[in-house]
Amino acid sequence: MEKQPHTQKQFMAAFIWIFLLATLVLLAPQAGMAGNSIITTGSGVAALGNDKSRNQTESEALALAKRDAAEKAATHVQSASEVENFALKTDLVKAYAEAVVTVLEKLESDWIKDPQMGDSFHVVIRAEVAPNLKGVRPAGPWADDPAAPLTVSLTSPKKDYRADEQVTLFLKGNKPFFARVVYEDCSGTLTQILPNPYRTENYFQGDTVYQLPAGNDRYTMTVVPPFGTEKITVYAATQPLGEVAQQTRGPVYLLEEKPDAVAARTRGIQLSAAPAGEKKTAAEFFETAITIQTGP
Incomplete structure (x- = not known):
């Protein structure tokens, strides 16, 4: 599907902390995961001592x-989660009891001279904590x-869409959220369709259906060659999303990075950004995607 603005070829996506620690899965850095997660920061300090190498101390x-x-x-x-639904609360406990922690970025890392611990290594990370939903009831009921x-x-x-048909999308969250919607065509080109130069809103109310395109949008999504599988991804969070490299391409933004880089940068949430100067220590994050098939 070719991207050209308004032309013949027009652009066409509780908590039981002891159990959590006991079963925590610690993973190496990777490009992020789809579904529910929490993005937050974490810090750790470990003393060198006489029985550990510097590498072991950094790992600790x-x-x-x-x-x-x-x-x-x-x-x-x-x-x-002030949840009255006991089944939902139980599901959440189960899901976070087997959480996966992924390091998104090392914000600080240095050797320090601690007054009490002596030579020590200090590290601060931005991390994504994702619940293990395997075996837990589907998240569908959470949507409302x-x-x-x-x-x-x-x-x-x-x-499935055929040539000259118009693609329409609908977006809805269960609570207020910030969002970015990215369209990946069959050639791999990434286009940010929301927010865009004419529809700049990136904050949306919960329990409200938003249509794309609509309102101030000046693009349409018309199926044109080349045909194939196309993917639309939405990244959403309760705090403003991280910035990504982009350039204006008519009524939309052309993204200048690969999908993994877009996903990683989007997770660069500034946790200190909160209403009335309130500091947030964590942000809820959600990623989901759909695919459509285009043909003649």
């Missing part, structure tokens, strides 16, 4: 930082419950 500090991030995520979910973790749906009336 990183493990402590991951545990700190997991604790903050568990505390956030426990306090933010504002007390549940952030859940956003992205839908289209059909999965």
